[in-house]
Amino acid sequence: MKFSKFFSRLQEEPWYREFLRPVIHRVEEHSNLLDIGTGSGKLLEIICKEKSVKATGVDTSSEMLAEATRKLINTNARLLLVDAGRKLPFKKNTFDFISVCNVLFHIKQAAIERMLDEYIGLLKPSGKIIVLTPTGKGNIIQLAWHFFSLKNLGIFIWYSATKKRSIQWGNNGILKCYSIKNNLDYHKEITLKGFAVVETIQV
Numbered sequence: 001m002k003f004s005k006f007f008s009r010l011q012e013e014p015w016y017r018e019f020l021r022p023v024i025h026r027v028e029e030h031s032n033l034l035d036i037g038t039g040s041g042k043l044l045e046i047i048c049k050e051k052s053v054k055a056t057g058v059d060t061s062s063e064m065l066a067e068a069t070r071k072l073i074n075t076n077a078r079l080l081l082v083d084a085g086r087k088l089p090f091k092k093n094t095f096d097f098i099s100v101c102n103v104l105f106h107i108k109q110a111a112i113e114r115m116l117d118e119y120i121g122l123l124k125p126s127g128k129i130i131v132l133t134p135t136g137k138g139n140i141i142q143l144a145w146h147f148f149s150l151k152n153l154g155i156f157i158w159y160s161a162t163k164k165r166s167i168q169w170g171n172n173g174i175l176k177c178y179s180i181k182n183n184l185d186y187h188k189e190i191t192l193k194g195f196a197v198v199e200t201i202q203v
Contacts, residue, residue, distance in 0.1 A: 004063035008040035008071070010154035015147050015192075016042065022191045022198040023099050023130050027053060031096035034058070034088075034122065037103035038079070041068025048075035056095075060084045085111075093124050101132040105162070105169035116178055120203055129201040131175060134159070136166035138194055146193045159195065175199045 010016065020043050027033055030052050035044055038057030047053050055077040059065050065079050072079065082088060098119050104112055119129050140156065147155050178201070179186035185202040 002063060004040065004061065004067050007064070008042075008067040010158065011040055011042040013152050013154045014149070015152045015155045017046070019192050019196055020046065020101065020132070022189065022196075023101060023132050024050070026128070026130050026198075026200065027051065027097050027099070029053070032056075032094065032124075034090070034095045034098045036098060036100045036119075038068055039064045039102075041065075041071045041077070041079070043099060043101060044068070044077045045071045045075065048072065048077050056080065056090075058082045058088065087118060088122065090122050092121050095122050096124055096127050097130060098123060098127070099130045099132070102134070102162075104131055104174075105133050105165050109172065109174055112174055113178060116175075116201070120182075120184075120201075123203050125203065127203050131199045131201075133169055133197055133199070134162040134166040135170055135190065135195055135197050136163040137170075142193075143195065146195075170197065175201060 023043060024046055027047055032054045033047065033056070035055065035057040038044060038059050041057055044055045044057050048055055057068060057077060058080045059068070060082055062081055065081055068079055080089070107115070116129070123129070140159070143155065143159055176186050176188070178184075187200045189198050190196070191198055
């Protein structure tokens with residue numbers, strides 16, 4: 001099975017909706033959203049069906065976007081294939097929200113700061129960047145206590161695959177430091193029973 005199909009199926013498990021919940025909650029009705037690393041499109045599928053949002057998803061994987069296209073067939077979401085490391089093809093002051101889920105903790109700090117600089121430019125005044133990341137904290141026993149179900153088996157794969165890098169992400173405090181340096185508002189909230197964190201930067 002291709003990874004894109006495997007990942008798409010994993011996102012259909014109940015725990016993944018709970019993982020995305022804080023992002024869905026923060027994106028306001030009738031806003032313009034850009035989702036970075038949209039993958040198989042689960043976040044956009046939920047938001048487009050539950051909120052009147054103009055949504056655009058970008059990804060560097062054509063296979064992931066093929067999965068997203070199938071999920072978003074009955075929505076008004078727009079999908080765009082982009083090249084890694086190149087500027088995004090959008091005008092300044094375009095979006096109210098930019099969401100980045102399960103992405104930044106894989107990237108080196110210098111590259112993250114360049115990406116954030118670009119995202120800030122794409123936001124409208126008072127716009128927000130919402131970053132959702134696993135924390136890597138806890139252990140398998142605690143994870144099973146909260147989420148064990150035959151319908152949630154993918155969360156154990158997700159936890160094991162992301163644990164090391166996500167702990168490093170949490171220790172580095174990159175988004176908080178970036179916000180302080182650039183005089184931006186920063187907020188952090190632990191979610192998913194301690195297994196995820198949502199960080200918000202507001203311009």
